[in-house]
Amino acid sequence: MRISDFVVRDAVVSSLQSTDKEGVIRELVSGLNHCGSIKDSDVEDIIRAVLKREMLGSTGIGEGIAIPHTKHTGVDKLLGSVGVSQTGVNFGSRDGAPVFVFVLIISPVDQPVVHLRALETVSRVLRDEKLVKSLREASTTGQLFDHLEQYVK
Amino acid sequence: MRTSNGVFAVVATEISKKVLINNPSGFHMRPKAAFVEAASKFDSDVKLVWSGQAFNGKSMFELMLVAAPQGDEIELFVQGSDAPEAFEHLEKILAEVEPSQE
Numbered sequence: 550m551r552i553s554d555f556v557v558r559d560a561v562v563s564s565l566q567s568t569d570k571e572g573v574i575r576e577l578v579s580g581l582n583h584c585g586s587i588k589d590s591d592v593e594d595i596i597r598a599v600l601k602r603e604m605l606g607s608t609g610i611g612e613g614i615a616i617p618h619t620k621h622t623g624v625d626k627l628l629g630s631v632g633v634s635q636t637g638v639n640f641g642s643r644d645g646a647p648v649f650v651f652v653l654i655i656s657p658v659d660q661p662v663v664h665l666r667a668l669e670t671v672s673r674v675l676r677d678e679k680l681v682k683s684l685r686e687a688s689t690t691g692q693l694f695d696h697l698e699q700y701v702k
Numbered sequence: 703m704r705t706s707n708g709v710f711a712v713v714a715t716e717i718s719k720k721v722l723i724n725n726p727s728g729f730h731m732r733p734k735a736a737f738v739e740a741a742s743k744f745d746s747d748v749k750l751v752w753s754g755q756a757f758n759g760k761s762m763f764e765l766m767l768v769a770a771p772q773g774d775e776i777e778l779f780v781q782g783s784d785a786p787e788a789f790e791h792l793e794k795i796l797a798e799v800e801p802s803q804e
Contacts, residue, residue: 606735610762616731643735643762665728665769672766 553698555627559584561690562632577653591623609642618654716781717789724799728771746782
C-alpha cells in the first residue's frame with residue numbers, strides 16, 4: 550500500500566488556517582467533501598466521529614505528527630487527506646509538542662486490515678524526516694501531493 | 703542470556719511468549735498507545751516481533767508499523783530486572799479484547 554493510493558490529491562491542504570484540534574479536523578474533512586469524496590450529509594457526523602476518537606486519546610504520535618482517524622459507513626473505500634500547519638497546533642500529543650503535519654484517515658467500517666495497513670503506511674512514510682521537511686516546505690497542494698506520490702521506500 | 707534460577711535471574715531475566723491478538727480491530731492505535739505508556743514505566747527492554755521484524759516496545763512510532771490484525775501472533779520479549787512484572791502487564795494489553803470504537 551502506498552500513501553498516494555488513498556490520499557485524495559484535491560483534498561490536500563498545504564496551509565491549514567486553524568489553530569485548534571477541532572478546526573484542523575473540520576478543514577481536512579471539508580476538503581474531502583469539497584472534492585466530492587464524501588457526501589454533504591456525512592460531513593458533520595464524520596467530524597464528530599473523528600473528534601470522539603480523539604477523546605479516547607490523542608492521535609498525535611509525536612515528532613510533530615498526528616493521524617486523526619475514524620471508521621465510517623459513509624465511505625466504501627479508504628480515504629485520506631494531508632494538512633500542513635505552518636504555526637503548529639496543540640493536538641495533545643504524547644510528547645507534548647505541537648503538530649505540523651496531519652494525515653486524516655477515514656476507513657470503511659468492515660475492513661480492519663485495511664485500516665491497520667493505512668496507519669502503518671502513513672507512519673512509515675512520516676518517519677522520514679527529509680520527507681516531513683519537504684511536506685512542511687511545500688507551498689502548494691500540488692507540490693505537497695507530489696512529494697507523497699514520489700516517495701518510495 | 704536466558705536464565706530463570708537463582709540470583710542471576712534478578713539481573714538477566716528474559717521472558718518471551720507469542721501472544722494472540724484477539725481484538726477484532728487488531729493491534730490498533732489505542733492499545734499501542736497503552737502498551738508504549740506501560741512499557742515506558744519499566745526498566746526492562748521491551749521488544750515485539752511481528753512478521754519477522756523486531757520493534758522497540760517503548761516507541762510509538764515503531765509500534766505504528768505493526769499492522770497485526772485479529773488472529774495474528776506477536777512475540778513479546780521482555781528483558782531486565784523488572785521483567786516478570788512488566789511481562790505480565792504488557793501481555794495483558796496485547797491480548798486484550800475491547801469493543802471497537804474507531
